[in-house]
């Protein structure tokens with residue numbers, strides 16, 4: 001709601017989490033305008049025209065077949081539909097994708113190069129209507145993608161501004177970047193539903209200087225080529241940086257003998273999550289544990305974490321040792337790569353979030369709590385604290401078990417296979 005109406009409305013100030021980027025009071029509840037408002041006694045008329053129609057929407061796919069491991073996929077995607085002209089969202093990302101496909105396509109056609117693993121490009125349809133194209137794709141090819149995908153790279157809005165390069169990912173790809181959260185773009189189905197290691201790349205504005213969630217013309221009729229070339233990225237140099245970086249990450253994922261995943265980064269990040277959970281939940285959970293008949297404790301969680309830490313170091317060591325054996329031990333390389341590829345899959349628990357459709361990743365599910373820790377545990381703890389109900393404390397304890405089990409299960413996938 002525009003600022004002027006928000007602060008002129010009657011009623012009480014809204015909760016903090018409802019506030020937008022404008023520096024004004026956002027009132028709710030009314031009715032009508034404040035008694036002292038210049039708009040008092042005036043009416044606001046809103047005309048809304050919606051019609052229900054069936055429309056077709058397509059995903060446009062491109063494939064480069066891998067030369068050595070064609071049944072391992074590195075997926076790169078971006079949506080193609082937009083609210084009005086969509087020069088930045090999504091065309092800044094589409095421009096980057098098309099440039100990468102042009103360059104790689106040329107190398108393949110000239111016979112100069114072919115990737116070790118297959119590369120799949122997806123230009124998704126109907127993202128703005130609820131991530132439909134990418135979600136349908138992951139549902140239709142569920143088993144193939146689940147079994148064979150190495151990683152998913154998303155470049156939607158490639159340039160928000162020209163201040164800093166911004167890259168978010170899951171822990172395994174952290175050596176490239178920071179963390180990926182929420183369900184803001186087409187990576188959602190790949191992470192939350194399929195447990196495929198994902199990342200999102202862009203160039204952005206200085207987030208310390210503004211509360212703005214996004215660039216000013218987002219989802220408006222002003223998001224045009226003229227606007228993009230004059231105000232967002234004159235000279236298109238930031239687009240070029242994103243294309244070079246995304247292309248580089250894509251090539252490393254598709255061509256490296258050993259997948260460039262770092263599981264000790266995963267372990268370190270889990271340790272931070274665990275520490276936040278211990279600091280914030282341990283005392284109260286054990287206090288309520290006895291009352292609701294749960295004796296399961298954080299010790300199990302800590303034990304599970306140390307196993308994964310140990311295993312991640314073990315697998316790093318094995319990888320290094322294997323390197324010299326690489327060409328005459330192809331099955332060994334494949335086995336280690338599969339262990340790395342499936343690590344994120346091991347954190348999927350289809351029973352963990354019965355109220356959240358298609359959310360199954362225990363570490364990455366959305367959370368309402370602001371704490372950087374296990375989302376299900378944080379939300380269940382918050383719920384129990386607010387209600388004080390016995391069944392809610394039980395739920396919080398259940399989420400502690402879910403986390404411990406997921407970590408222990410993931411650690412076991414990194415162990416020597418038999």
Ligand SMILES: [Zn+2]
Nearest residue numbers: 089090156157
């Ligand atoms: Zn978009």
